[in-house]
Amino acid sequence: MHQEQHICTKCHHNLPFTDFHKYPKNPVIDTFYGRVAIKNATALFHYKKNGMVQQLLHQLKYKGRQEVGDILGKLLGQQLQNEASYSSVDFIIPVPLHKKRFRKRGYNQVTTFGLQLANHLNAIYLEDILIKVNNTKTQAFKKRAARWLTTQHSFEITDTEKLANTHILLVDDVITTGATLEACANALKKIPNITISVATMSIAS
Template sequence: MSILNNLLSSVGNLIAPRRCAVCGAAISKQGLPICTTCEVMAPLTNFHLETENPMLTQFWGLMPVEHASALLWYIQGSGWQRAIHDIKYRQAYGVARELGLWWSAFLEESPFYSDIDAIVPVPLHWQRRLSRTYNQSEYLAEGLSRGLGVELLCRAVRRTQYNHSQTLHSTAERWGNVEGIFSVVRPEQLNGRHLLLVDDVFTTGATIISLGNAILAATQDVRLSVATLSVSKARFDKRR
């Protein structure tokens, strides 16, 4: 970088410093979108290293899955919760892409994700995508795809039903709400592959299970694994 570029970058930092997506501290313009402290203190689940984990068991009897993990605990009121909210609702898609790349290094350490062939982010219905302007899971998946060096498939499956925001519904209502809402439009992209289904938050698993079963019903010789950026800690605390 030239002296002039360095100078302009420093001036830029003075005018509008880039902020850590988790704690808001000023950070360098390049590199991770979080500060070193937040990186070191990230509430990792380490599920990606466990043969069996409490998230994986959520799929048993509902969808055949090779492995499932979430990178982080989703803790109400935490900086990470705000970051994940910003990724979903406040146009922080660049942060999503960079966190996806960061996340890929964890999955690369794991023996369970070494033969993934392609990544399928959970699709949004076109009306929701239009109102939000982007799908946060696609950006997370884009970072993962780049880091893992595997194909990203955003057009193979479509969300065909527009269900209203699930945040106000009970678990039972959510299950009724997501049955049969996905349609596989390009099975030839999926056949014979080990697919990684990607979403931002794992709560009941209902949406991902619906997506996975729609894929299995419309394709041949597909194996599925699941990775989400975060998983609700409160939900597992209640079960223990």
């Protein structure tokens, strides 16, 4: 389907783009400061409650509109493909769903987003190498400390040799406290000589 069937031209111009990829120091990087080493980090949009971005992500996450992720991946991919700091990315890895939640929903809402980023960055999309081993409840209304306690041991790597000496781009839909991405990064940090960057569809403001 054509992009304008989902995001009209007027709405596109009104979307709250962050342009964080232009700035080495930005709120996404700051989220992880002192917690886990991240090379680059960006978010496509600012996320506000009841805003346009929340509506888009609701369609993607709960209504099966995976084409929304495809569109957002194209938008961010076009921004990042000429950025030198992202040119060395080898693999795109999504924040995974637990297998029970995946079966219930039928898809990971980050998949089409990640595939488009991989296409634009000439990277490889890997969906089954980072897995979620604990089926935690939704994190949406938890504060940072509670999220950290819930997620810190939730993720494992299935093939450490494949990721050794590579640059990984972790992708997710929304970053709030950063606890989930931090837990994923800490699992990945066990791999020798790995570099980690982060890209999300949005960041809560």
